[in-house]
Amino acid sequence: MGVRGPIPNREEDLARPRSRKGSDEQEARKGQMRKVTVPRPDPDWHSIAKQLYNSLKTSGQADFYQNSDWALAYALCDDLSHYKKSGKRSAQMAQTLYSAFGNLLVTEGDRRRVRIELQEPEEETTSASVLAIAGYKKDLGV
Template identity: 90%
Template sequence: MGVRGPVPNREDDLARPRSRKGSDEQETKRGQMRPVRVPRADPDWHPIAKQLYDSLKKSGQADFYQQSDWALAFALCDDLSHYKKSGKRSAQMAQTLYSALGNLLVTEGDRRRVRIELQEPEEETTSASVLAIADYKKELGL
């Protein structure tokens, strides 16, 4: 299933991994991620466009964004700002903007359709051996 169709279940909700289901999915091609410079939001943008752009910087899918993704996000937020500020709004323009934002994986449903799931960060735990060594040092006065 690609970008269309119903939102797939989370991997954790499946009885077995997708890789074992024997589907005809293509193997993923891999490339090299490049350093990214995130452009600043335009201070003249509509507040909703600024909020959306700033939220993209803090969201988990930003880990996958490259320079072209940020350029598209900037352009879409600029268009969204013009749309929100205009006195005359068009349903077609709104649909176009929200559809394009879906290509940036803005919502969980968008991400799940392309098999990206954001997980809660794991809590850092200190191993028992590290704690034991610290206790020994403390007892020895080191």
């Protein structure tokens, strides 16, 4: 399906996994993640641009961001700041900015279109046998 088209359902909402549907999707090519340095937001940016940029740092899709993604996010937030501060706004400029933010997978719909789903962290559970052994150790004073 790719980047365009309707937003796909979440994997957990499907009757069977996409891998079993026999689609002609090719496997992704893999590369090496590099060390990332996140630039600081410009203190002169509009408050909405700062809020969006800072939210990217704590969002799940940031796990996939590399330096080029952060550079694009910085440039887009700079443009967004100029747009928000300007007295004259254009619908075309807004559409262009929001479309470009889609390339950074800012919304859930953007992520689902490229098959990225962020999951709730799993709660750590301790098995009954581990708890029982810990109880026995405590009773024995070990």
